[in-house]
Amino acid sequence: MALDNTARKRTNAAYELEYFDNAAQQVDQQPIKKVVRNPQKKNSRLMVKTVGVLITVVAVCSALLYSRAVLTEVGDQITTSNETLEELQSEGVRLKSELDSKLSLDNVEEYALNELDLVKMNAAQKDYVTVPPAETVQEEEKEESFWDMLVRKFEEFREYIGF
Amino acid sequence: MSTGPSLKMKRRLNMVIATLLAIGFCIVVFNLGSIALSNNEFYQQKATNQQLRDMQINPKRGTIYDTNMKELAKSATVWNVVLSPNDIKEEDRAAIAKGLAEILDMDEETILEKTKKNNYFEYVSKRVEKPVADEVRAFAQENKFSCIYLFEDSKRYYPLGSFASNVIGFTGDDNQGLYGLEAYYDDVLEGTPGRIVSAKNAWGTDMPYRYEKLYEPQDGNGLVLTIDEALQHFLEKNLETVITQHHVNNRACGIIMDVNTGAVLAMATKGDYDLNNPYEISDPTVKAAIDAIENETERKTALSNAREAQWKNKAITELYEPGSVFKMITGAAAVEENIVEDNWSFTCRSMITIAGTTMKCWTYPRAHGAQNFQEALAHSCNPAFITLGQTLGVSTFYKYLQGFGFTERTGIDLPGEEQSFIYGQESQYGPVELASCSFGQSNKYTPLQMITAMCAVVNGGKLMQPYIVRQIVDSEQNVVENIEPQVKRQVISEETSKVMREALEYVVEANGASNSYIKGYRIGGKSGTSQKLDRNAAETEKTPYTASFAAFAPADDPEIAILVMVDEPMGDDYYGSTVASPVVSAVLQDALPYLGIQPEYSEEDLAEMEATVPYVVGQSPMTASSYLAAQGIRCKVVGEGDTVLRQYPTSGNVMPIDGTVYLYTDSTAPEQVEVPDVKGKSASEANIDLLNANLNIKIVNPTDNVDAKVVSQSIEPGRKCEVGTVVTLTFGEVTSSE
Numbered sequence: 001m002a003l004d005n006t007a008r009k010r011t012n013a014a015y016e017l018e019y020f021d022n023a024a025q026q027v028d029q030q031p032i033k034k035v036v037r038n039p040q041k042k043n044s045r046l047m048v049k050t051v052g053v054l055i056t057v058v059a060v061c062s063a064l065l066y067s068r069a070v071l072t073e074v075g076d077q078i079t080t081s082n083e084t085l086e087e088l089q090s091e092g093v094r095l096k097s098e099l100d101s102k103l104s105l106d107n108v109e110e111y112a113l114n115e116l117d118l119v120k121m122n123a124a125q126k127d128y129v130t131v132p133p134a135e136t137v138q139e140e141e142k143e144e145s146f147w148d149m150l151v152r153k154f155e156e157f158r159e160y161i162g163f
Numbered sequence: 164m165s166t167g168p169s170l171k172m173k174r175r176l177n178m179v180i181a182t183l184l185a186i187g188f189c190i191v192v193f194n195l196g197s198i199a200l201s202n203n204e205f206y207q208q209k210a211t212n213q214q215l216r217d218m219q220i221n222p223k224r225g226t227i228y229d230t231n232m233k234e235l236a237k238s239a240t241v242w243n244v245v246l247s248p249n250d251i252k253e254e255d256r257a258a259i260a261k262g263l264a265e266i267l268d269m270d271e272e273t274i275l276e277k278t279k280k281n282n283y284f285e286y287v288s289k290r291v292e293k294p295v296a297d298e299v300r301a302f303a304q305e306n307k308f309s310c311i312y313l314f315e316d317s318k319r320y321y322p323l324g325s326f327a328s329n330v331i332g333f334t335g336d337d338n339q340g341l342y343g344l345e346a347y348y349d350d351v352l353e354g355t356p357g358r359i360v361s362a363k364n365a366w367g368t369d370m371p372y373r374y375e376k377l378y379e380p381q382d383g384n385g386l387v388l389t390i391d392e393a394l395q396h397f398l399e400k401n402l403e404t405v406i407t408q409h410h411v412n413n414r415a416c417g418i419i420m421d422v423n424t425g426a427v428l429a430m431a432t433k434g435d436y437d438l439n440n441p442y443e444i445s446d447p448t449v450k451a452a453i454d455a456i457e458n459e460t461e462r463k464t465a466l467s468n469a470r471e472a473q474w475k476n477k478a479i480t481e482l483y484e485p486g487s488v489f490k491m492i493t494g495a496a497a498v499e500e501n502i503v504e505d506n507w508s509f510t511c512r513s514m515i516t517i518a519g520t521t522m523k524c525w526t527y528p529r530a531h532g533a534q535n536f537q538e539a540l541a542h543s544c545n546p547a548f549i550t551l552g553q554t555l556g557v558s559t560f561y562k563y564l565q566g567f568g569f570t571e572r573t574g575i576d577l578p579g580e581e582q583s584f585i586y587g588q589e590s591q592y593g594p595v596e597l598a599s600c601s602f603g604q605s606n607k608y609t610p611l612q613m614i615t616a617m618c619a620v621v622n623g624g625k626l627m628q629p630y631i632v633r634q635i636v637d638s639e640q641n642v643v644e645n646i647e648p649q650v651k652r653q654v655i656s657e658e659t660s661k662v663m664r665e666a667l668e669y670v671v672e673a674n675g676a677s678n679s680y681i682k683g684y685r686i687g688g689k690s691g692t693s694q695k696l697d698r699n700a701a702e703t704e705k706t707p708y709t710a711s712f713a714a715f716a717p718a719d720d721p722e723i724a725i726l727v728m729v730d731e732p733m734g735d736d737y738y739g740s741t742v743a744s745p746v747v748s749a750v751l752q753d754a755l756p757y758l759g760i761q762p763e764y765s766e767e768d769l770a771e772m773e774a775t776v777p778y779v780v781g782q783s784p785m786t787a788s789s790y791l792a793a794q795g796i797r798c799k800v801v802g803e804g805d806t807v808l809r810q811y812p813t814s815g816n817v818m819p820i821d822g823t824v825y826l827y828t829d830s831t832a833p834e835q836v837e838v839p840d841v842k843g844k845s846a847s848e849a850n851i852d853l854l855n856a857n858l859n860i861k862i863v864n865p866t867d868n869v870d871a872k873v874v875s876q877s878i879e880p881g882r883k884c885e886v887g888t889v890v891t892l893t894f895g896e897v898t899s900s901e
Contacts, residue, residue, distance in 0.1 A: 090293060096322070097234075097237065105392065
């Protein structure tokens, strides 16, 4: 029986002679040209990007921290101002109470009588005038005629419509 | 031959690891489910407690205003000075004690003792104000004393001191209302506390803005009272005067009420206390008596009783027998029941016998004789009103007692109102009890009940609900609630009320000054004097009486009513007409013009007007004389000079028209005369005596009542004074019931 071409190929564990069989084919194949950029340039761009990202992250974090700090500081200022406001309001209440106390009707009367020698006005210091009794005119009631009634109704209607 | 683990072994190992991982995962999931689902509330609470802390924010207590929005009570922040003794270094103790003693005006030894205590929180001074707190703070910071702390607290300010003290009341250490309106409206005034819930870190301090939730406190609402500051002042001022003048043993009180609405325009009790120091005894005599008690327990008890006594609002917490003032009630009932009609008449024989018991008229043995209803009321005739009571009968009398509100509390919005003392149930009244109650004895009522009933008598018959708060406002003074006047019931008709107004006006006109008559005004009223039957002379130096007077004005269209009650006047007088009536008169003289009610004088009144002495020194006698004549004043020239050098009375003095001014034109010394004693004399007798002594007379409360006598004179008898000096006389008439 004829051996298969493949079977007839020599095999040798030491050598992979099949490799050399294709060598001639391989020589004929054109190498695929691949444009490879400058690896150094690629590296520097990558670095720039990385640095940029890092800077951005740092900036954002710093900004966050700074805003927190400012917020806390302003919050403290607001709290302090509110406390001061409350204190001053309380002081205002106390001072107003003191003022009201000094200006009580008792004190005012005592000061007027004892310090200023004022006396209450009495009837003798007023001039009285006699007012004549009010004069009145009494009109006799008349019966309303039909024409008068019409006029009155018309006036009422005009008043009603606001004309 | 292979030396590593086989595939099978690797698979087996993977299985074991996977199984262990799965078991672990299941356990974790199970725990997660247990924590998050079954016990979530427990762990949430634990987390909340650990991570959050809350702080209460105290609300501001509401402000109390008078009817014109004048502040009567207001709260503000103050500070408590606290020491932490255990943190004090030995070498700093003395310096701290000295410094704080100077700033707080306290005893240095006391503060030094506090610094030696074994604790971390010791009060040094409570409720110090901002200037003092600032000094303490500066002292602590300067000397780097970290053991001195200031904690915020709240203090109630009462700017007007003792003004309306028994009505307003005061607050305790925890800002809770203890008396008066502060107690009654405590839930309105106190507000609702707020909270700040914030996150805390592992050290327990706040993490601001990590998490914070604020629940705003709701400040307390304020009260706008019906009390008018000016009217309250007039009432308090005159009550103070009567307490001093008549040596009152058991305080005096007064009420001014709006007749038509029941609004309390003024309510005062004297002796009262300073609201800013409520625990201080204001009466120096009582204070001295308490300090003199040696036994510690007895002294504390006496101090406690004295405080309670001065805090009580006499107008609503104490009962009294109104005496003859009550006759207006019996009279109104009789008129309403048509017992008193136009031709009604009663003959007083100075006494009356009811079921074997003899009751005398106050004029006994004199009798009033025949009198109509108005005269009987003006004379305050006891037998007349006993007869009216008997005619009414127990059932009808009791019906009006209930109708006028005497058997129940008025329900005013103040704490501690006392229930009246009624002799007994209707079934227990016999004719004698009825007789006694008809003229105002035996039963006891509060002054507030009496004035409320009087308002019903004169306002058309409507019994009004008395009230003292007219509005509730928030901290921005926006109205939260309006309190409107309420009519409790119609007790008598308008016609009966009109009859009573006229009758009570006649009482004042007929009795003149002894019943608060004021020229130019139409006033109605009734005096009352009652013996305090449950007290006796053994307890006091004299027999104790209660003097009262109730009035309303203007009589034809009443707007205000006033009642003054003086409890145990121990001076020479104890009658309502001489003790309480002048107080009412003085208050009305100030109050009526303040309320816009001006006097209207008749021609007769104008003819009796007074004149103010003008200044005529330096003028010629002729000119001075003409000038004085123009004022209606006569003059007498002493000396031969051309110029008036001195005048008596001096300018500014008020005297009646036709009085005499003495003009001195040379260095002649003014003649000195002795003032005669005119007490107890009639107007004409006093006039003659004083004119004969070349003195001028001025009458405070003129009257047409021929029975009126001089009860006081401004210059004591026997004193020497210059001719022409004006002597002011006060007239009065004795009116009492037994």
